[in-house]
Amino acid sequence: MGSLLLLCSCLLASLHFIEAEVDINFTTANQIRKNLNRTTSPCSNFWNFACGGFGNASEYVDNFEWVEDQFASAMVELFESHLGENDTQAPRLIGQMRSYYKACTEDMRTMNATHAPEEVTEWSTDPVNFIQHVFCRIVFDERSGVANNDSMHQVIQLQMPDPSTRYSSLRVLQLLQLNTSLRNHNVVKLVRKLQQLRDRYREENPVVYTWTYSELRQQIPNVPWWHLCNQFLAGQNTSKECDHLSFEVSDRDYIRESSQFFHDFEDYNAKHLYLRLHLYVLLEESQPRERNPKTCIHHMRAFLPLGVNYMYDRFVYQNREKDTFQLMEILANVKATFGKYLEANRLQLTTQQLAYVRAKLEGMQLKVGNLPEEKSPEFYDTHYESANFTTSNFYGNLIQALALRARLQHAGLPNPGSRLDLQRYYVNDNVRKARTSPFYENERNTITVPMEFLQWPLFDHRQHSVFQQSLLGAVLAHEMNHAFEQEGILFDAAGNESPVGLQIRESPAFRDAIRCAERKPYVSLKERLADLNGLQLAYDSFFGLDHDSRKFEYRPYAFEAEFSAPQLFHLSYAQFFCGSLPPVIAHDRDDERVNVSVGNLRQFAYDFKCEESHLPPCEMWRPNVHP
Template sequence: MGSLLLLGCGLVALLIPTQAVVDINVATANDIHSNLNRTASPCTNFWNFACGGFSSASEYVDNFEWVEDKLPNAMVEFMESNVGEHDTLAPRLIGQMRLYYKACTEDTRTLHGDPRPEELVNHWTLHPKKFLVDGLNGVFIDERVDVAANDSMRWVIQIKMPDPAARYSDLRVLQLMRLYEEVWYTRGVFELVEKMHQLQDKYRAENPFVYTWSYGELRQQIPIPHSFFTELLGGSYTQKFDRLTFEVSDVEYLRECFRFLRDFASEPKDTYIRARHYVLVEESEPRERSKKSCIHHMRAYLPLGWNYIYDRFIYQNRAKDTRQLEEILFNLKATFGKYLDANRLQLTSNQLAYVRAKLEGIQIIIGNLPEEEAPEFYNNHYGSANFTRTNFLANLLEALALRTRLQKAGLLEGNSRVDLRHYYVNDNVRKARTSPFYENERNTITVPMEFLQWPLFDHRQHVIFQYSLVGAVLGHEMSHAFEQEGILFDAAGNESPVGLEIRESAAFRDALKCAEEQPFVSLKERLADLNGLQLAYDSFFGLAHDSRKFEYRPYAFERQFTAPQLFHLSYAQFFCGSLPPVIAHDRDDERVNVSVGNLRQFAYDFNCETSHSTNCEMWRPREEANSNRNVHP
């Protein structure tokens, strides 16, 4: 599909078949108008123009808080009803989820204000050393189960130094030491934390070398105690450990770290681990216990159970949503295929085949659920967890340990191969993701079901709203397959020398340099922003669209803005809200302004003065290459 609009002497809005469609589109258009700041210029600060009125028009911080506030209502109603009480498919799972919810909402005891609750003291007495089994990670090392770089179907254990973000937990530990001096304070803890930070600063590298070792090779290279693995994986040493594969980075840090820990006094080490475990539980507990906060907490810590219930009992539009998102992705992929036809990066035939295979293989999944449909899988999945109705803190400790067990499940079985029928994302997150995300190893875009709510998406919306917002988001995630990190992975999710050849080519490096000219937090996110908007725009209007050549007829639901202007406004308003702290992406206003500033048609669409500066485009055909293209469908 070259264009999703009928192009001729003018652009004609697609027919609206029912009054319900008019209603949702009028509501969407009205929402866009209410968020505008008409005192701002779209040409100088488009985010301010599109979103400057959001704070006064909305009671929410941003659109995500809006949809996340709507989300729990139906789940609360389900949890407090008798629906599924006599279920024949997964009664045990439903019962466990209700027990957890009941304890979260009815047990009034909280961790805050009590530095040593009884549950934690008893837990530490029984398991003073097994902090990884209890869900605590990033203390001395960061350990996680992932797939091999050269085999996306084989589980490996990755070991590296802790992420810098773990220092926030250390700061809280030291704060507790001072606050509860008579109980917690140990001078050795301060010495231990300081030494760990010094070693991390000494050895941290941007792209550390990764070694692939067997269990025996790892034990020879780094003095990690054997008990570390027996506690982590369960049981005593057997030949099964030799089946494991380890991908290890930051090796010099790990060597010096474990040598230091071996000779360091045990009491401050134990005190530090217990304090870090307390901080983990403190950070995991809902800050303010309510029905809604408990539902969101369960989204993060019990994702399979939450998604199963939401999908089976609450989600009403899966079939329609799936069809529409698959159609949008199909058209995004078709447009990217036209990019490859133009071959801006001058790829060889082998390199083009590599990229086309990856493009063809990209899949979309609605909801974080595995392929498995057998009720026994879901009914028994949380079988090892002992949740109660009356003790939330005990349940939280169970959930943390459960998540660790599920991450390790299958490591010692057979050849440690990924079972795709049972695979779902079970990360160490404290807040579940609402926005879609891309996985290189699976070549898959996952769209959380909670994302598919108005104002972000509604299956009744006109396609201009769907392509400008969801299309741009999917384009962003799809573009992660082809930025400087994603290009290294082939269609099967394995690192490939062909991808490295593409990344090291002169044309690819020039595209990176262009994107780097303006300050950024993450280059790959900058590239996904730029490429995603360009891809969505071209998929909707066509590659050679030039708004200077057309007179636009108004939509029935929007008579002020032309179709291209409405497209840009709908795109920008995905980012409306209070500007969040900069973490993994640029600030939202910068994301919008930089993205539209590098879409050459934007200046035409809003009648802005054009400059002769270069627009950053990586895969998109050059403007002169599009000039001879037929824009009519």
């Protein structure tokens, strides 16, 4: 009798598991059908066909807002509960994060340009802060990175400010126009002159110079490097310690002339007003547009990534082990298919070049969640100890968070040799909106998948492989192909620039593939190549290199009666891009990305019975022989 009961319980458990599997797949297929716009032909505008109904089917702007909202809701529930308050592993980190969250949600003071909070005024009137902010944010951009020829050696990178900072300069001019008490013609002159210099000297691929501290002072003399070095080394500055620093300088002529101009500009009051307004704009851009519990979580994701991810991983995330297993399987499948591409050797690479690409492919790593490998409670508990967040002062906390991020980025510089500690490395970059989509780092040959991404409708470990391989598989294949496009190919398996990569990039077959991708206008060529190659790779990884949609009948799945397997694959892929079209930031518009990608996958025309294009598809690594 006991055995019979055990058998029945096992059968019930099995049936429950199958039901759960079917439920998530029915739910996913049903969402795909809801998003469709059946008034559009899939052959004329596939993005519109796959995503035209998203606005009516979803309350969110796009799928990213959807998963980010789920993440924020879970974290708000955590912060507003007592969970972790008596934690013994990382009590200080958790306490600091709770203090920052409380101030963000309860301190409702607002800023204005004429009466900034006291903390802002104190910060901007400090001479050291004045020097650091002027030269490290206004004149040029400074950050800690790794050397081009040694991905473990930390260097200080100096370059022209990113084009996106033009908005900040325009905002300063707007504030001067809106506030009569602030109007100062010399500030306008200062802002416009610096922008003119950026426009004059900006290059797509500027020469990078590697200099010692002494060489930097000789090459660009009109900058108070001694004070800046003191900031880089967190006050541990001596002449000898500064001398061991390495600098990689881009846009040399711009930095020389802009530094000279700022040095010679005689109106100190105008320079100080520009600094104060620039700091005001920085805080304005950094704070949530409208403060509430969820927007405060999104803000903290960007500025305190280790703390937010640590707490989510420990107290909220339930499926790390299952998700990691699934992702490793998907990436292994994608890598194996790319290995078959290399066997065909479409680009006619030499033996040395093939070995170079294979080593990079085999050495590529996957990281689930932007957390370091370090697991010790002490590391996490002391990571933010130099910050002094309070529960009542949001702007004071924000200024501390900005300074903290700079200190953490510079943390390894005082060490002789300045070697990167990979055990404690995580991405802590200068972004004001946290990354949700997976990303690839050339210097570490690693794909990182943020935990925020691993939620339905983008991913669920219970989904059928057609959904996982088409959406997440295509995303991972896209990121993987960043290692092999015209910029990524320059970096070897260890993350160092290599002459072998340059040889591949300059080879005739590689250049032909790039010219093909350039047939249609693009915002970023490397993103275009990753889109094209990524979808082709994901499709081949799922269906196999030798399949032929014209010969094989791909029956619908049990959870989807209307669309055949290849059609469902394309729809699932496209719906990663569903939503209102956002402003273009280093990518083509989402509709263009989808339509150009499927238009260069020859099987797509077979799968939807479209008229085949008279132009051959753009394929870089994919074997020449196709059905």
